[in-house]
Amino acid sequence: MKENLLIVWTNGDIEVANKFPLLYSSVILEREYWKTAHIMLWGPSILLAKNNVQIQEQLKKIQDTGVQMSACIVCVEDYEASSILENLNIEITHTGELLTKALKDDTWAVMTI
8 A cells, every 4th residue: 555655856947836736735744745845856856845935934834744755866966056055964875766666566656746
């Protein structure tokens, strides 16, 4: 049974960010839609998080609900976003490992935005 959600957020559009991954992930644990949830920032979503204070504040609030977050180390380095994401307590890692694990594990659902 799928109990865990991995949201792979790659889109750098602010309207997309606000209207789906950030809005949905802000309520999914408190409403018990999922047992665990994880947002993975990859590609242009990292640049959006780096440059937009409003997005940074939303990410902090979402983390306060228990949603975990990580970001692609290669993309973070390309966008020179390490210090900002570290200050947001977003784990900078080889995200392909978690993505592959989730894709192979029947307890995980994976969404890509």
